[in-house]
Amino acid sequence: MFGDVQIAPSLLSADFMNLERDVQLLAGAEPAPEWLHVDVMDGHFVPNLTIGPPVIKSLKKITNIPLDVHLMIDNPEQQLDWYIDAGADLITVHLEADSRVAEPPRRPGTSLSVERVDDPSRIIGLIARIHAAGLLAGISLNPNTPAEAAFRFLNLAELVLVMSVHPGFGGQRFIKGSIGKVAALAAEAKRIGANPLIEVDGGINAQTAPLVVDQGADVLVAGNAVLAAADPIAALEEIRQAVL
Ligand code: DX5
Ligand code: ZN
Numbered sequence: 001m002f003g004d005v006q007i008a009p010s011l012l013s014a015d016f017m018n019l020e021r022d023v024q025l026l027a028g029a030e031p032a033p034e035w036l037h038v039d040v041m042d043g044h045f046v047p048n049l050t051i052g053p054p055v056i057k058s059l060k061k062i063t064n065i066p067l068d069v070h071l072m073i074d075n076p077e078q079q080l081d082w083y084i085d086a087g088a089d090l091i092t093v094h095l096e097a098d099s100r101v102a103e104p105p106r107r108p109g110t111s112l113s114v115e116r117v118d119d120p121s122r123i124i125g126l127i128a129r130i131h132a133a134g135l136l137a138g139i140s141l142n143p144n145t146p147a148e149a150a151f152r153f154l155n156l157a158e159l160v161l162v163m164s165v166h167p168g169f170g171g172q173r174f175i176k177g178s179i180g181k182v183a184a185l186a187a188e189a190k191r192i193g194a195n196p197l198i199e200v201d202g203g204i205n206a207q208t209a210p211l212v213v214d215q216g217a218d219v220l221v222a223g224n225a226v227l228a229a230a231d232p233i234a235a236l237e238e239i240r241q242a243v244l
Pocket of ligand 1: 012
C-alpha cells in the first residue's frame with residue numbers, strides 16, 4: 001500500500017550535550033535514516049530558539065546523512081547563505097516567514113498562517129538561491145495555512161513540508177487536519193505533473209505515520225517518538241514497520 005517512506009529523525013529531541021553520540025546512534029540503525037532533520041528557530045517566527053549555523057557545520061563533519069534544515073525564522077533572505085555555507089543539503093523555508101522582524105514572538109501553540117502568498121516572487125527567489133547553491137529546496141506550511149497557498153510552488157521545490165503541529169516545540173500532539181492537507185497537496189502535484197516529496201513534521205509516531213503516508217506523505221519527521229524513546233533504534237524501526 002505504501003511506497004518507500006523516508007524517515008528524518010528530528011535532532012530537536014536529541015541530547016544537545018551529546019549530539020554526536022545521538023547522531024552516531026541514529027546512523028547505526030539498519031537501514032540508517034534517510035535524513036537528519038535540523039530545526040532552526042529564531043525566537044521570532046516561533047517562540048523558541050534552537051541551533052544555528054555553527055552547530056550545522058559541526059554536524060556536517062561527523063555524518064554523511066543528508067541534513068534536512070527546517071528554517072523557522074523570519075527574514076530568511078538575510079540568513080539563507082549562512083545555512084548554505086554551513087553544509088545543509090536541503091533547506092526548507094516557510095510560506096509564512098516574512099521580513100517583519102519587529103513583531104513580538106508568536107505565542108506557544110499558535111503560528112502565523114497565510115491564505116495565499118501574494119508576492120510569490122519572494123518564495124520563488126528563495127528557492128532559486130537554494131538551487132543556485134546546488135541544494136534541494138523545500139517550502140513549508142503552518143497548520144492554519146491552506147494547502148492551496150503552496151500549489152503554485154509545487155513544480156519548483158523538491159519538497160513540501162506540512163507542519164502537523166504549530167512549530168516551535170517537540171513533543172506536541174499531531175493535528176489531524178494535516179491528513180487532508182497531505183492529500184490535497186498530493187492530488188494537486190499529480191494533477192500538474194509535479195513530484196515533490198511530501199514531508200510531515202510534528203507528532204509523528206507509529207500510530208500517526210500511517211495516516212499521512214496513506215494520503216501520500218513521503219518523508220516523516222519524528223523527534224520525540226524516536227529520540228525520547230528508551231530505545232531510539234527500536235522506535236525508528238517501529239515507525240518503519242507501521243508504514244510498510
Ligand atoms: C517543531 C519542529 C519539529 C519537531 C518535531 O517545530 O519543526 O521538527 O522536532 O518533534 P516531534 O516529532 O516530537 O513532534
Ligand atoms: Zn521541523
